[in-house]
Amino acid sequence: MTAPEAPRPTRSCAGCGRTITWRKAWERDWQHLRWCSSACRRRGLTPVDRQLEDALVQLLRERARGATVCPSEAARAVGTGEGWRELMEPARAAARRLVVAGQVEVTQGGRVVDPSTARGPVRVRLVGRG
Template sequence: MTGTDRQTDRRLERAILELLDRRAPAATICPSDAARAVYQGDDDGWRALMEPARRAARRLVAAGEVEVVQGGRPVDPARARGPVRIRRTP
C-alpha cells in the first residue's frame, strides 16, 4: 500500500466520523457519503472510492467506533451484501 492509499484511507475514516458527528446520534450515512466527501472532482470519480469507504467502515467497526447496519440492524460488514448504512456505535 502506498502512502497515498493510506492517506486516502485515513481521510475516509475521518469523513465517516465527521459526517456522523454532524447528524443526530442515531443517524446513519451511506459509504457513498464519505466517498463523495473525500473525492476531489466534479464527476463520478467518487465511485472508485466506494470499496475503500466500505473498508474504512470495517476498520471503524473493528475499532468499536461505528456499526454497519442493514434494515436498521447491525450486520457483520464482512458478510453484508447489498446496500449498507453506517452509524455510531450506541
C-alpha cells in the same frame, strides 16, 4: 458421536477490515498476520483511506443521535467529480476498520450486520447512539 469443532480464532485485516479466519497454513505466522491477501498487503493503508475514515466519523458527528450515513457520502466528500465512485469499496473498507476499532456499527434494514459478509447497500452509525 463426535465432539463439536471448537471455533477457530479470527482477526481483522489491517487493510480492508474483513475477518480473517485461522488456517493451518498460517499456524507459524498467526501472531504476526495483518493482511487477508497479498493484494491488501501491497495496497496497504493510504492517506485516502484515513481521509475516508475521518469523513465517515465527521459526517456521523454532524448528524442527529442515532442517524446513519451511507459510505457513498464519505466517498463523495473525499473524491472529486465522478472519481467518488472509485472510492466506494475503499469507503466500505474504512467502515469495516472503524467497526473493528469499536467506533461505528454497520446496519442493513435497521439491524446491525457483520460488515465482512454484508452484501448490498449498508448504512453506518456511531456506536451507542442508536
